[in-house]
Amino acid sequence: MTETVGDYVLRRLRDWGVELVFGYPGDGINGLISAFGEADNQPKFVQSRHEEMSAFQAVGYAKFSGAVGVCMATSGPGAIHLLNGLYDAKLDHVPVVAIVGQTARSAMGGSYQQEIDLQALLKDVASEYLVEVNVAQQLPNALDRAFRTAQSRRVPTALIIPADLQEQEYVPPQHAFKQVPSSPPSTPRTVPLPPEDEIARAAELINAGNRVAILAGQGARNATEELMRVADITGAGVAKALLGKDVLSDELPYVTGAIGLLGTRPSYELMRDCDTLLIVGSNLPYSQFFPDFGQARAVQIDIDGSAIGMRYPTEVNLVGEAKATLRSLLPLLERKTDTSWRETVERNVADWWATLRDQAMLDADPVNPMRVVHELSERIPEDALVTADSGSSTNWYARNLRMRGRMRGSLSGTLATMGAGVPYAIGAKFAYPDRPAVALVGDGAMQMNGLTELATIARYWRQWQDPRLVVCVFNNHDLNQVTWELRAMGGAPKFEESQSLPEVPYAEFARLVGLDGMTVDDPTDLGRAWDAALTADRPTVLDVHCDPELPPIPPHATFDQVKSMTEALLKGDPNAWHVLTQGVKTKAQEVLPSAR
Template sequence: MATVSDFVIQRIQEWGVSRVFAFPGDGIGEFDGALGKADRAGEGLKYVRPTHEEICSLMATAHAKFTGEVGVCIATSSPGAFHMLNGLYDAKMDNQPVVAIVGQQGLNALGTFTQQENNLERTFEDVAVYVQTIVSPQQAQAVIDTAFRTARVRLGPAVVVIPHDVQGMEMPELAPANWVSRSSAVAPSISIVPPQSEIVKAAAIINAGSKVTFIVGHGANGATDEVLKAAELAGAGLITALRGKQVVPSEVPYHSQQLGLLGSLPSLHQMSGCDTLVLLGTNYPYSQFLPESGQARAIQVDLKPEQMGLRYPTELNLWGDVKATLAALIPHLEQKTDLSWQTTVSDEMIEWENEMEAQAMLSFKDGVNPRRVYHELNKRLPEKAIVTADAGTTADWYGHHIRLRRGMMGDLSGRLATMLAAMPYAVAAKFAYSDRPVICTIGDGAFQMLGMNELITIKKYMKEWDNPQLIIMVLHNDDLGQVSWEMRTEDGNPLWPGSQDVESVDYAGWAELVGFKGIRVRSDDEVEAAWDAAFAHQGVTLIDAYTSTNVPPLPPHITREFAKNTVEALLKGDPHGVDVIRDSAKALVTEGIERVKGTLHIGQDRTETDG
C-alpha cells in the first residue's frame, strides 16, 4: 500500500530533487518512516541531517543559490517549523526557490490547543509565496505540484504542511472527480523575454548613452557571457551587487566590484558620473549610493516585477530573465567607438587594488589585520573555488578583497544578512559540488551561534565527498565587530562591552577535538603559511585567526555624518577609543597616500598617451 508520504517522496524526485535537508520529530514521523523505507530500497532521497532546523532551511536556500535548483527542507511540527523560519526568510529576501515540508498534529487536533499544535499556515503566511495544509490524500498531488511550481516561478519559499495522520493515509489513483485536481510535475519556463518593442526601446536608451554603467546582481547568474558582450558593445562599466560577484569575472578590467559601504571608489565614481544606468537582476537596496534623480536614464531587467523601479526612477522596466533578455537585446546594441568611460574605470581599479593591498599590509597592535587574512586568501584561491562569507565585517573584507575569477562561486545571506549563514552555505556548497574546494569565512560571534555545531555535520558526511577539502576561517577578535562599528558610525554611541563582547574560545582546539586540522594565527607574518598549509591539506582545516577588533571597515567615501558620529562615540568613553583612533588614523593615512600615488600615476599615463 502506497501512502501519502510515499507519494510525496516520489513526487519530490519527479521534480528533480535528489537531496533534502531535514531534522526528524514525531510530527513528521510517518513521513520520516517512508523516507527510511525508500532509502533501504535504494529509491530514496539523499537525507542530510545537520544539527538544527534553522541550518536545514539555510542549507536549502544555499543549495538553490549555488545550483539554481529548488532547495528542499523538512522539519517536524511547531518547534521544528518555527526554527526554519529564519532560513526561509533568507530564501524570500534573496528570491530563491525553496520548498519546506513540515509536520503537524492530526486533523482532529487542529484548533484544540493540543501539544505542539499551532496554526502553521498563519505562521508561514508572510514568508511563503504559497502555503497549504494537505487535509486528504486526493489533495496531495495538486498541493505538492503547486508548491514546486510557485516556488520556481515566484522565486521564493513554498510551505506544505502535512498532518501526522494524513502522512500515513493510503494514496489512491486519482480519477476524474469534482473538487479533485490532477496536476503535473512539470516545471514552467522562466526564460521570459519582454516584447520586441520594449527591447528596441532599451537598446535606443543604451545606444544614446556615453557613460553607461551596468549593476549586475545574482539574478543575472548564468548570463555571464551575455552581460560581458552587452557591456563590450555599450562601452559600459560594470558593478556587481555583493551577491552578483560571481557573475562578472574579476579579470574584466572595467569591473569595479561592489558599490556602497563595502564597495570601491571606482564604483562610487561610476554612480556620480554615469548618464545611463542598467540594473540587471538586482534589487540593490542602498539607494543613497545611486545617481542623483534625473542624472541618468535607467533601465531595469528582472523576473520580480514588484521589485522594479523601487530604488531609482527607471525609464523602462523589462520583466524578463536576464540571460534571455540580453540575448534579444544584443543584436540591437551599437558598438561604441569611444571607450574612455571603460578606460577610466579600469585605471581607477588599478589604483583601488593598490589601495586595498596597502590596507592589507598594515600592522595593528592588538591582533592580525583581518584584511591581510582575506588578501592572502584571494591570492591563493584555486580554480573553481567556492567562498562563503557571513554577515558582519566578513562581508566587508569579502567585498573589498575577494576577487572571483571565471568558474569560481561565492555567496552569503544578502538582503536578510543573517548571522551564521556562512557555515550552512559552505556545507551545502560542498554537497552540491563535492569535487570543489570550499572556503567558509565567518566571525567568532556567528561561529558561536550554530557554526561550531556544524563541524559535527561535516564530520558525519565528509567521507561522501569526492574532494574532502573544506577550509573554515574564523575571525577571532572576541567582539561583534560590525555592530560595534555601526554603534559608533550610525548612532554616535561608544562600544558597550555588555552587548558586544564574545567569550574567547579555542576554535582551532575545537576543530582538533572533532578530528580536523586546526591552525592558530596570532601575527601577520603567520598568515601566508597558514593558508599554504590549509590548501595543502586534503581534508578539513580550521584557521583560527586572532584578529584586531579595531581595524575600521572604511567605506570608499567617508561622509561627514560617519566622521561626526564616530568622534561623538569616542568622546563618550568608548573602551577601545585610543586604539580606534590610532588604527583608523593609520588606515586613513594609507588610503590618502595610495589615492594620491594612483592619481599621479594615472595622470602620468594619460600625459604620455596624449603626447
C-alpha cells in the same frame, strides 16, 4: 506492500529529481522519517544540528545548484525554527520547499502538545503557496504546486502534513467532483522577452550616453558573456550588487566590484560620474548609492516586473530574462569611439586594488582582517565555492576577495542574518561535492551556530569527492559590525557588555570532532595556513586572531558618519586610541598615493 502517504511523498520528491532533503526528525514527521528508511534513504536525508540550519542548508544548496532546496521539520518548534532560513530564501528570491509536520487531525483544536497554527505561522514567509494536506487525495496537486511555484517565482513554499495522515494508505485523486488531479513533475523553461520596440528604445537611450555604467545583480548570473559584450561595445564600467559578486570576474579591468554599504570606491565613483545606467537583474535596496536623481538616464532589465523601477527613476523598463534580453539588445548598440570614460574607470579600478593590497598589509594587533581575505584571494582555487556570514568580515569578502574562473559566492544578502555562512557552505558542498568550499565567518556567527554545524561537517565530509571545506573564523572577541555601527551611525562608544564575546578555541574544537584546525596569530603565517587548509585531506577550521579596530568604514563614508565615530571615541570608547590610529592608517592608503 501498502504505500503510505509518507511513501508517496518521497516517491513524488524523487519524481521531481530531489536528491537531498535537509532536516531534523521529530514525532510530527515520524511517518515521513520511516518512509526514508523504507526507501533506502532516497532522497538522502541530511541531518543538521538544528532546523534553522536545515533551512539555511536548503537555501545554500538552492543558491549554488540552481535547483529547488527542500527542508523538513516536525510540528510546533521544528516549524518555528525553519522560519529564519525560509525568510532568507524569500528575501533573496531562492526556490525552497518546506515540508512540515502537524499534530494529528483528531487532536487539532484541543491545545495538544506542539500544536500551533502553522498556517498563520507560515502564511507570510510562504505567501506564494502554503497548503495543509488533510486527505491523501490532495497530495499530488499540493506537492506539485509547491514545487512549480517555488521554481517559477523563485520563492519558498510550504506543505503541512498532519502526523497521522503520513502513516495512512495513499489514495490518489479520482476523476470526481471536488477532487483535483495533477500532472507529472516537469520543469518547463520559459524565456520571457520584452517587446522589440521597447528594446529599441533602450538601445537608443544607451547609444545616446557618453559615460555608461552597468549594475549587475544575481539575476544576470546566466548572462556573463552578454554583459561582457555590452560593456565592450559601450565602454561601460560594471559594478556588482553583493548577491551578484560572482556574475563577472574581478580580473576584468572595468569591473569596479561591490556597490552599496560594503562597496568599493570605484563603484561609488562609477555611479557618481555616469550619465547613463543599465541595471541588469538587481534589486539593490540602497537608492543613495545610485546616481543622483536626474543625473543619469536609466534602463532596467529584470525578469520580475514587480521589481522594475523601484530603486531609480528608469526611463525604459524591460521585463525579460537577462541573457535573452541582452542578446536582443546587443545588435542595436553602437560602439563608443571615445575611450576616455573607460580609461578613467580602469584607472580607478587599478588604483583601488593597489589600495586594498596596501591596506591589507598594514600592521595590526595581532592580524589585519583584510589580510586574511587578501592572502586567500592570492591562492584560492578557481572553482571554489565561497560563503560569507553577516558581520564585519562581510566587508572583507565584499571588497578584498577577487572572483575569477568558475568561482561562486553567496551570503544572506537581503535578510543579512547571522549564522548562514557555515550551513550555506554545507549546502554548497552537497550541490558540488567535487569542488572546494570556503566559509568566511565572524566569531559571533560561529558561536551562534557555526560550532555545532562543524559536527554536521564531521558527519558527512567523507561522502564528498573533494573533502576540502575551510571555515575561516575572524576571531576578534567582538560583535564587530554592530560595534562599528554604534560608533559610525549612532555616535555611541563600544558597550562592552553587549559587544564582547567569550574566548572559544575554534581550532581545538574542530580537532575534537575529527576535523583539522589551525590557530593563526601572526600575519606572516597566514599564507602558509591557507596553503595547508586548501590542500588538506579533510575540512579545516582556521582560527585567525584579528584586530577588531580595523575600520570597515566604506571609502565613501559621509561626513556625518565620520563625525559620529569621532564623537563616540570622545565619549570614552574603551579602545579609542587604537581605533583612531588604525583608522588613520587605513584611510591614508586611500587618500594619499604617496603612502603607497
